[in-house]
Amino acid sequence: IAGITQAPTSQILAAGRRMTLRCTQDMRHNAMYWYRQDLGLGLRLIHYSNTAGTTGKGEVPDGYSVSRANTDDFPLTLASAVPSQTSVYFCASSDSLRGDTEAFFGQGTRLTVV
Amino acid sequence: SQQGEEDPQALSIQEGENATMNCSYKTSINNLQWYRQNSGRGLVHLILIRSNEREKHSGRLRVTLDTSKKSSSLLITASRAADTASYFCATDNFRGGGADGLTFGKGTHLIIQP
Structure with missing residues (x-):
């Protein structure tokens, strides 16, 4: 049972470079999310x-873009990375059509922008 | 902005004792959820309580919800070393038309001393 798969697990990226974080789910959930987690700020x-x-768009969308071409994949793109985007990124999904349901999270991508 | 605020930020107790964490939030909710995060891992759903519920149990977990005070508490009874983790409350402010994500607090870091 895979659930949510994120790639890469970690990455060091030069500022100004473009980067796509991948997220795939095999639960056929309709809803998918991207969160960032920073020390002291939660998700x-x-x-x-x-x-x-x-x-x-969520609470902090600037500098990021997403696409949802199909149910399973939800990539997150940083068009031109900046150091403030150094964070741990979590992808999640939920079967929101069933009403009150929990979210399932991937293991995260640790991104460092230098 | 953060919806939930957990209290305390950190908690250290002896194995076998009970651990209580509190969460306050700001706006009306559909449900409130608690998640656990082990170091370096993704979040795992623990329990969900709907806005019309006041108390819920799941194994050693007990959650209460007071919508008049916009607060919730998570009680872990008979704690174990494996309960060492960060705990987050998250509110679902779903307003219809589709899910738009959870709003997380900053978390409580729980340490169980053997």
């Missing part, structure tokens, strides 16, 4: 998607 929502073909 903050970057972008979300309720269904394939639709996306929405």
Whole structure:
């Protein structure tokens, strides 16, 4: 049982470079999310998607873009990375159509922008 | 902005004792959820309590919700060393039309001393 798979596990990236964080789920959940976790700040929502073909902005969307071409994949792209995007990124999914349900999280991608 | 605030930020107790963590939030909710995060790992869902519920149990976990005070508490009874982790509350402010993510607090770091 895979659940949510994120890649890469960690990455060191030069400032100004473009980077795509990958996220795949095998649970056929309609909703997917990207969060960043920073020390002392908890998790903050970057972008979300309720269904394939639709996306929405979360609390901290600037500098990030997402796409949802199909149900399973929800990549997060940093067009031009900056040091403030150094963080741990978590992808999650939920079966929100069933009402009150929990989110399932991937293991995270630790990104360092230098 | 953060919706939930956990209290305390850190808690250290002896194995076998009970651990209580509190969470306060700001706006109306559909449900409140608690998650656990072991060091370097993703978040794992523990328990969900709906806005019309006041108390819920799951194994050694007991969650209460007071919507008039916009607060919740998580009680872990008979703690074990394996309970050492960070615990986060998260609120679902779903307003219809599709899920738009959870709003997390900053977490309580729980240490169980053997």
